[in-house]
Amino acid sequence: MSTHAAAPEHHTSTGLDNTKLAMWAFLGSECLFFGSFISTYLLYRNRVVAGPTPHEIYDIPYTSVSSFVLLMSSLTMVLALAAIQRGDQRGLRIWLLATSFLGLVFVGGQVYEFTSFVDEGLKVSTSTFGSSFFVLTGFHGAHVTVGILMLLALVGLSWSGRLEPSSEGARKVELIGLYWHFVDIVWIVIFTVIYLVPTNPSA
């Protein structure tokens, strides 16, 4: 029997790790969060009263590239986890930094996209399309940013030697990895539903 009330990782009723279950529960909640924003966008994408319509303003090739960058960051995240699982802290740091870098490129791309949209006359206040587009993709960008902060925190922990070489360290990387992959998957949905599905302003 565990003597640690708050350290039940190895002695839970189901055998599953508490923090990992909690992350899954949180991501379940996040599904409804993004689901509601995506539904809002779908409701509004054909209701443009003023300003540009979605496909007048989207630059699909540009966004495809930044989407690809984000997708690749999932791969580097997997490599980071593999590194710590074989006890390779240096490899872990390299791949975590690579993941953060790809994430940063994506967020930077989004900032550029937002600025160019504003220049072309689409703001939060322009139309329901503007409101729902910026708020949805903005919240996604905020999630990526939080993810980058967590990745850099892991790098810091590894550097200062606080990240255990044991399975405990791998568990922490896996946990942040779960979040990171989720944010990626959400982007795939957003990219498909928002950029690729054609709009029909006449409807």
Next chain:
Amino acid sequence: MATATGSLPRRGLLARPTAKTGVWGWMTTVDHKKIGIMYCATALFFFGVGGLEALAIRLQLAQPNGEVLTASQYNQFFTMHGLTMIFLVVMPLGVGLMNYFIPLMIGARDVAFPRLNAFSYWVFLVGGLFLYSSFFLGGAPDGGWFGYAPLSTSLPGHGMTFYSLGLQILGVASLAGAVNFIITIINMRAPGMTFFKLPVFIWMSMVTSFLLLFAMPVIAVALFQLMFDRAFEANFFNPAAGGEPLLWQHLFWLFGHPEVYIMILPAMGIVSEILPTFARKPIFGYAAIVFAGAAIGIMGWGVWAHHMFAVGLGPVANSVFAATTMFIAVPTGVKIFNWLGTLWGGDIRFKTPLLFSVGFVALFIIGGLSGVSHAIVPHDAQQTDTYYIVAHFHYVLFGGAIFGIFGGIYYWWPKVFGWTLGEGLGKLHFWLFFIGMNLTFGLMHIVGLQGQPRRTYTYPEGMGWDFLNFIETIGAFTIAFSMVVFLVNIVISKAKREAAGDDPWDARTLEWATSSPPPEHNFDTIPQVHERDDFWYRKYGSPHEQPQPVIAGGADGHEEHIHLPSPSYFPMFASFGLPVAAYGVIFFSDWSFAPLVIGGGLLWTLLSLVGWVLEPGTADE
């Protein structure tokens, strides 16, 4: 996060708090029992505030053309009364009791994430205070707890911006609490405590937590949209720009109806513990009552549009939601029959907790029946937004949830404090409450059917509503008086401090197996569970085994040294950044430095979280 990490250097940002008692002991505690007490005490304080708002409303309506409140004050009061009672009273009271009793009832030493638990409480507290600070910063929310757009986006002042951000902050607390409870129940059960041996209260807590987990993000989205509309000129609900007012209603009620079950299910769980204890029999139809609870939790997602029968969804949608609304009454009925079956053939001891539980059942039947009448859509078009609805949901949430919770308070009080609340004053409290409740809200059914709409600050003479409104006000003051009796009971009982003993009610579940109040570590030895109602069968033997010696905590001679999670400053610190950032949003157009305030608040929370992560859960000793 706190395995024995041996040689690795682990230090926090701040010196570890060490106080176990006194103000700092409470502020830095991560003990689920202390957090539970703080939750309930804070919620009872807000219960008083929300009650005073209700009394002001009743005084205003006691007679036609009332002049106690202005229209503006009335709108703020009825909005804040609803927000307070839902988000600052019923939900946190349920969460407080869950906090205290989930670990005890499943045989655990704490919740899965003790610091997250403390964080939930502090976020709840600052969220509540933030919401109430609006009264001093230009006026409280005045668009109703339901905040229908585009009224909520167009009301002047900062009231509805406070609403959008205040509920957002409270939602963070609920979400963190929900995750914590779900993991605790799934993963922290004592050996042998299988899912079908869990007390019904634990089951209902789990269903409630899952509802919170999936409902809070939906309202979070609606509130963010409202916030962007109000503070940053977005157009989510602006009809002139093609915004859809019904979007708000769909999102709000997709959250709002599960929210009703979030409020009532914990009370149903409490009643399902109290009735077997005082009838001295096992719960009737355990599996049915558990499945009914889960069914309510699932079906609760398919009835939201019955709040929208009058908005013009069309006859097909209205018929579908009429059907789902009808059928959610079936699992609710199952529960009522099971409670009756639990009493049937029992040896019923009429103690105060039982009275409140029976009151719950009696009043919930009325609320349930009037609920079914809302599914008769053509008549719902008549009764919707009248006092008939006010009557209905007060029977469910006041007669239901609050009666159940007070039953739980009387039932568990001796466990928490070691002394019992007086029976005489307890019964007086019950009867005054019961009579006042029926006088106030029973008559609202009638006055509603006579055409009095809700949310109106005044009504003219000659509508035929004067007499009943006057009696309703008398009823409201009867309820208020009953709460004075409750407070007097606490004071007198505390002065007497009659020792309750570990098991004053001869109860059935594990929380009674430890001392009253329980030691910080709950149980000296984690119990091995063999039966549902394990504690009862330990006392009286079961078909499968002989009575066993009763285990109790608090005794001397620990068989091992128990490491408990150590207190921490960071959960409390982290909560402080949220209202700061929210003030920045509210005064975004008034303060040139508002972006700094928003950034500063978020940074403060972020730094607190960094400190939290760097600090081990259990301090080295």
Next chain:
Amino acid sequence: MRTYIFRLEFMRRPSNTRSRRFYVGATLFALVLLFAGCANNGPQDFLNYQAGSNAEKADNLWDVTILIAAVIFVVVEGLLVFALVRFRHKPGREAAQFHGNTKLEIVLTLVPALILIGLLIPSIKTIFDIAHKPEGALEITVTARQFWWQYDYDDFDFATANELHIPVGQPVHLTLKGADVIHSYWIPRLSGTQDVVPGHNNELNFTALEPGRYMGQCKEFCGLSHANMRLIVFAHPPAEFQTWVSEQQKPAAPPSADVAEGQKLFLEGACINCHAIQGTDAAATTAPDLTHLASRETFGGATFELNEANLAEWLADPPAMKPGSLMPDYGLSQDEITKLVDYLMSLD
């Protein structure tokens, strides 16, 4: 053991006359209160009195529902009280230790489900019945604003406010348009509520079955004066309705000499920015059409009786009389108010 659970064993106990008297008294008091309340017949009471097709159909469903609910209420609460009395603690009583009864639980699940299906079918039938637009309906467009109602009689080309006039026996088809926030159109004795949602054109069909004056009000919270957004529906015999229509179709008569000054103030002041008076230059539509103001019983969202004193009080400071009124206080002098009131009261 199962047979024991359902053996009805009535209380055999010498009754205590004093407590019995108390219970009888309390019950009587409750019943008196209930009937005193229920028997009431106020102008918005839809429990006891219906005069419109929708209200009647809703009430027919209600009568069945309340009957079934009353039976369930008496049976279930009766069982609860019986169980409490019958199984209360007595020395020597042992609680029967049983965990459930599967057959009984199934029956108690199915019976309510069947009752609910029985209620659902006629209810759905009525939902579709009420939604169906009848032939030969009188077309009226209702525009809801904070805090009053505009009525456009599309068939006759005139507008009025707050007080709706309709013929008895002929269906009316209201098209409900929202101009600012959500409101809800409700005349309890004629029809259940229909929300007015900006961006949606909701519809409401009903037929007045008896001539009369029916009060109603906005039922969706719409801001400061939600309580003061009232309305009246007058249901006339067809001939009387035609007379009213032909009166309303006329433009306002030219002002007599003694109110000409009032008209001048009206047309040269701020009034003209919002109000219309047919036959004059005033043609704005954001505030009530005043062409035949004096033919109405009320003003200000059917909240205030239309008389000179009330109108003068209104003009002096509208938001003071009706909180949140969009008509501001124009700081009119007493003399201007008197002249304006005289003019407005001449618009019959």
